[in-house]
Ligand code: URP
Ligand code: ZN
C-alpha cells in the first residue's frame with residue numbers, strides 16, 4: 001500500500017521546496033514531481049514537514065503525592081492531533097530501581113500509546129545499584145539520563161551524585177539532562193514565604209526566582225565540563241539560565257537548551273490571577289517569568305543558542321491542584337501543552353516573523369532527533385526515514401479551549417488563545433492518525449518504542465565502580481557527541 005502526498009510545500013530544517021512525497025508502508029520512499037500512489041493526500045496550500053517530537057513529557061507520572069492525570073492513551077492522542085508524532089517520557093526509578101521502573105513504564109506505554117515514544121531514565125540518587133543499572137538501561141535503547149537539581153527531599157541529586165552520574169554517562173556514551181534550579185535555595189525560600197503567611201500560588205513564583213535557575217544551570221554546565229560530557233538543560237525559562245548556556249557554547253562547550261512553549265508565551269501574571277484555581281493550574285517549575293525573559297528565549301531560538309521547544313507536559317486536574325489550597329508547596333507542579341505546541345509556536349513564532357518555517361521545523365523536530373541520536377529515522381523528510389509527516393495548514397485556525405481538546409484534563413493553560421496553523425493530516429509511520437474535522441482516535445497500542453543508540457563513549461578507563469569513585473583529573477571531551485547543533 002502506497003500513499004502520495006501531493007502539491008504541498010516540503011519544509012525541512014534546511015530548506016523549503018515544492019514536491020510530492022511517496023510513502024510505501026511505514027517509510028518515505030521518494031520525493032519528486034508527479035509521483036503516483038494507491039492513495040492520494042491533498043497538501044495544496046499546506047506545509048509538509050516532519051512529525052513533531054516532544055522530548056519532555058510526564059504521562060501518568062507519580063509525583064508530589066499524586067499521579068499526573070494525563071494518560072498514555074489521552075496524551076499520545078492529544079499529541080497526534082496537534083502534529084506531534086513522538087514523545088519522550090521520563091522514567092522515575094523510585095525505590096524499585098531503574099529496570100523495574102522501566103518495566104512499569106513499558107506496561108503503560110505498550111498498551112496505550114498511539115504515537116511513537118521513547119524514554120529518558122532519571123537518576124535520583126547515587127549507588128552501586130544505579131551504577132550497575134545504567135549500562136543495562138543504555139542497552140535497552142535509552143541514551144539519556146535526567147538529573148533534578150530541585151525537589152529537595154524527593155528527586156533532587158547533590159553535586160557529588162550528579163558528577164558521578166555525569167562521568168558514568170560519559171563512559172556509556174549517554175547524554176545527561178538537567179532540571180536546573182537550586183533546590184536548597186528553593187526549599188529555604190518556600191519556608192520563608194510560608195512563615196510570612198504567604199501560602200498562595202504567587203509564592204510559587206517568588207520562591208523560584210530566575211537567579212536560582214541561572215546558578216544551577218551554570219553549575220550543571222561546569223560539572224558536565226569537569227566530567228567531560230555534553231549536557232542538555234531542560235525547561236530553560238530565564239535569561240539567567242540562557243546566559244549560562246550561551247556563555248558555555250561560546251567557549252566551545254557542548255551544551256543544549258530547551259525552552260517550553262509555555263514559558264515563551266505565558267508570563268508570571270498568571271500567578272496573580274484573582275482565581276486560585278486559575279493560578280494553581282499554571283504552577284510548574286521553573287515558573288512562568290516576566291516578558292523580558294520571554295524576549296531572551298525567543299532571541300536564543302533565532303540565534304541558535306537554544307535548540308529545542310518542548311512542553312514538559314505533566315498535567316494534573318484542578319482537583320489534584322487543590323491539594324495545595326492551603327500551602328503552595330503542595331500544589332502538584334506541572335502544566336500541559338502537548339496538543340498545542342506546534343500551533344502555538346507557529347502562531348507566536350512564525351506568524352510574528354520571529355522564526356522562519358525552517359527554524360520552526362528544526363526546533364520542533366529535527367534538532368532533537370539529532371540530539372537524541374535518532375536522525376534521520378525521525379525528524380527528517382527524506383527517503384528511508386519513518387513516514388512521520390504533518391500536513392500543516394497555516395490557514396486552519398481555532399481558539400484553544402479545554403472543551404474541545406483531546407487531553408483529558410479539565411482545563412488548558414492556553415484557554416482562549418487564537419491560533420492559526422493546524423495539522424490537516426498527521427501521519428505516523430505512513431498511517432493517517434489524524435484528519436482535521438474527523439476527530440477519529442487512532443488505536444491505542446499502535447505506537448512503537450524508538451530505540452536510541454548511545455554515542456561513542458569517552459573515558460573508557462572509568463568503567464568500573466572503583467575507578468569512578470576514586471579521585472582523578474578530568475578533561476573535557478567535546479568529541480563525545482559529534483554533531484554541530
Ligand atoms: O513543574 C514541572 N516541571 N513538573 C514536571 C516535573 C519536572 O520538573 O520536569
Ligand atoms: Zn523539571
Ligand code: ZN
Nearest residue numbers: 056058312314
Ligand atoms: Zn519535566
